[in-house]
Amino acid sequence: MKIETCLTPELISLHKLEGKIAVVTDVLRATSCMVAGLHAGIKSVIPVMTVQEALVYAEKGFVTAGERGGVKVEEFTIGNSPFEHMREEYHGKDICMTTTNGTVAITEARKSADQVVIGAMLNVSTVADYILKQGKDIAIICAGWKGNPSLEDTLFAGALIDRIIDKGEIIDDASFMALTQYRAANGNVDKVIQENASHAKRLSGLKAKSDLAYCATEDSCNVLPILKGDAISI
Numbered sequence: 001m002k003i004e005t006c007l008t009p010e011l012i013s014l015h016k017l018e019g020k021i022a023v024v025t026d027v028l029r030a031t032s033c034m035v036a037g038l039h040a041g042i043k044s045v046i047p048v049m050t051v052q053e054a055l056v057y058a059e060k061g062f063v064t065a066g067e068r069g070g071v072k073v074e075e076f077t078i079g080n081s082p083f084e085h086m087r088e089e090y091h092g093k094d095i096c097m098t099t100t101n102g103t104v105a106i107t108e109a110r111k112s113a114d115q116v117v118i119g120a121m122l123n124v125s126t127v128a129d130y131i132l133k134q135g136k137d138i139a140i141i142c143a144g145w146k147g148n149p150s151l152e153d154t155l156f157a158g159a160l161i162d163r164i165i166d167k168g169e170i171i172d173d174a175s176f177m178a179l180t181q182y183r184a185a186n187g188n189v190d191k192v193i194q195e196n197a198s199h200a201k202r203l204s205g206l207k208a209k210s211d212l213a214y215c216a217t218e219d220s221c222n223v224l225p226i227l228k229g230d231a232i233s234i
């Protein structure tokens with residue numbers, strides 16, 4: 001099993017995803033919302049690129065979710081906090097979601113990967129167990145932030161690689177960097193993100209501080225969201 005890491009969707013054209021499982025992550029906060037929401041009881045999530053596309057789904061009765069500039073889109077039902085996605089009133093519902101970085105990464109990965117799996121710190125061990133069972137080559141696709149790599153997504157890549165490296169082979173420097181960074185965090189991923197990640201600083205300014213600690217928690221949601229057709233479900 002070969003392991004590679006794409007640190008930002010801007011670099012995705014450098015990766016051949018055909019025949020591989022793409023594990024897409026956006027720890028702050030899109031994939032954490034998906035994992036937490038589906039774990040809580042949301043039926044499915046359709047990721048789209050634009051607000052306009054989401055509003056078409058709204059007319060069909062979908063709950064709409066997401067942000068622009070970190071702030072809930074005015075016409076949407078909910079924003080991009082995992083706590084909103086876990087609310088009981090959305091259990092059993094289909095959601096359409098668009099965010100600045102996360103849904104872009106999913107849209108890019110699905111163009112050529114064999115399968116797209118949604119990863120977050122919240123479900124990293126569940127994703128690792130699945131990858132080990134499949135035994136296929138994987139590419140970890142980090143959403144980053146507006147084309148730049150991000151610390152929290154790189155830490156997720158490292159956390160996943162740490163759990164599968166005994167059965168796999170790293171084939172790029174980005175994967176080695178991610179693994180080294182995760183191991184250096186030494187069990188303090190939450191602290192490392194909160195003290196150093198630029199996205200953490202942005203979210204603190206948006207009064208989303210409680211999202212930070214939650215999204216940095218490893219393995220609180222044992223679900224495996226997979227993209228099937230246009231929808232992500234477990």
Ligand SMILES: O=C(O)[C@H](CS(=O)(=O)O)OP(=O)(O)O
Nearest residue numbers: 029030069070099100101102
């Ligand atoms: O809401 C978020 O965490 C971000 C918004 S921004 O990039 O900080 O403006 O969106 P996401 O696509 O989940 O990274």
